[in-house]
Amino acid sequence: MANGRGHPESSRKRCRCYRLLLLGLVATLATATERLAYAPLWTKEKKKVVVLGGGFAGLAVVRHLRRNFEVTLVDAKKYFEFIPGMVRPYSNPDLHRKLVVDYASVCKKMKVSWIWGAAEKLQGNEVVVQLNSSDQHRVAYDYCVVATGCDFGSLWAVSPTSGTRPIDRRYLEGRQKEIEKEYDQLTELADRGAHVAVIGAGFVGVEFATELKHYFPSLQISLASRSECCCPTMPKSARSYIQKYLDKHNITTYYQVEYPNEDAAANTLWTRFGRPCPERVFKSMGMRPHCSFLPPECLTEKGWVKMTPTLQIANGSEADLGAIDGKVFAIGSCIDQVPGVDPLPKNSFPAEEMAAHVARNIRRSARGKKMKPFYWPLLAGVSATSLGPKDGVLLLQRNISSGGMVALRGRAVVWVKEIIRWTKVDECKLGILGRLFWHFVH
Ligand SMILES: Cc1cc2nc3c(=O)[nH]c(=O)nc-3n(C[C@H](O)[C@H](O)[C@H](O)COP(=O)(O)OP(=O)(O)OC[C@H]3O[C@@H](n4cnc5c(N)ncnc54)[C@H](O)[C@@H]3O)c2cc1C
Secondary structure: OOOHHHHHHHHHHHHHHHHHHHHHHHHHHHHHHHHHOOOOOOOOOEEEEEEEEOOOHHHHHHHHHHHOOOEEEEEEEEEEEOOHHOOOOOHHHHHHHEEEEEHHHHHHHHOOOEEEEEEEEEOOOOEEEOOOOOOEEEEEEEEEOOOOOEOOOOOOOOOHHHOOOOOOOOHHHHHHHHHHHHHHHOOOOHEEEEEEEEEEHHHHHHHHHHHHHHHHHOOOOEEEOOOOOOOOOOOOOOOOHHHHHHHOOOOOEOOOOOOOOOOOHHHHHHHHHHOOOEEEEOOOOOOHHHHHHOOOHHEEEOOOOOOOOOOOEEEEOOOOHHHHHEEEEOOOHHHHHOOOOOOOOOOOHHHHHHHHHHHHHHHHHHOOOOOOOOOOOOOOOOEEEEEEEOOEEEEOOOOOOOOEEEEEEOOOHHHHHHHHHHHHHHOOOHHHHHHHHHHHOO
């Protein structure tokens, strides 16, 4: 009797397994067929794609196109850095090595060319790249993808001009030296119970202030922002959860404050607040795009890249591809709004979704097919904000102006972020587990 009852149960389980396997197989076949269908297999010579910037968006487009095109990656620094994890190494410098990938070795693995240099301008169908030396190099392209990102604040910016700083962040050694120096300084300030300020209460400023407080509890931390509250684009429930965390951990917040650039005016401001002048100020505000090398007519007043619905760079109006001929695309956090799509958050997920879409459009264009317009990606509104290493909020937003809702709070969010970090860095290294994990997502 026992056997008689066991049989249908185990065959049901087997059936479920087969169904799951079949589903996986269909999904893999669908992706592979889609890629093959658009691959220019009939041409002997592969078309040339130059990708400018090897952050989330740039590396993703390289991974998508590396087999069917002759791809060259250009980046101003020598390593990929998992920026969403970069708030922690300043309190724990050893962590930094887990967040970086060396471009030379990963490009060798992907069998694509790599040039260490900063894009200077686009001329004809060539990119002029300023190499580390005073030399310039010209790289010809059939398609070019601009993925040069933006600057979120002084600690996280590694721009082409980083080489002129006392410590050269473009080298991994320079970046690590800088992080250690910052860590030593913070340790010394914490020993004295000094006052430090974080300016900008967006998610980056909040994450950084809460990390500092956790690892250096004796620091007096102020968080100041021009907005009316912390993380103003988040829904109310998330904002009040974050504010409660800040209050509970004695991080003093000042809102609707226009922080002055001049020291004297800043000193007056702190006196008005009845606080000593901070001995260190971290600015995490005013995002600035890294695309000044593009023709001015392709940029908005604030320097963001003007877009067409198909993610090409627009020249003035969205329909006008002008001098750049429709062969130049832009993706990631350097872009302005995509016409017809709700504003996208400047996050890594939409950046990689744009990369996948541009890869498909380049394949279509190479086959003489019509390109498709971009859309709001389903998971673009998911974002996780950490509050120190033990707490956080995970949000679901339909779009950034809709408010959205808190899906998860507490330590579980930290685990989600850790899984994302581990798998993403592994994928960027071309590891099997990371690629498997993200294969069906983008
Ligand atoms: C502290 C912090 C925490 C964050 N946390 C999160 C998070 O939790 N979740 C999330 O989704 N997002 C987070 N973000 C945002 C996320 O990091 C960005 O949205 C993402 O990095 C954008 O990817 P990207 O490829 O467009 O640009 P980037 O990652 O900035 O890459 C741009 C690349 O272009 C290179 N470059 C720049 N100029 C040139 C040039 N002229 N020539 C050649 N190369 C050039 C740069 O060296 C860089 O490698 C965070 C950002 C910060 C600063």
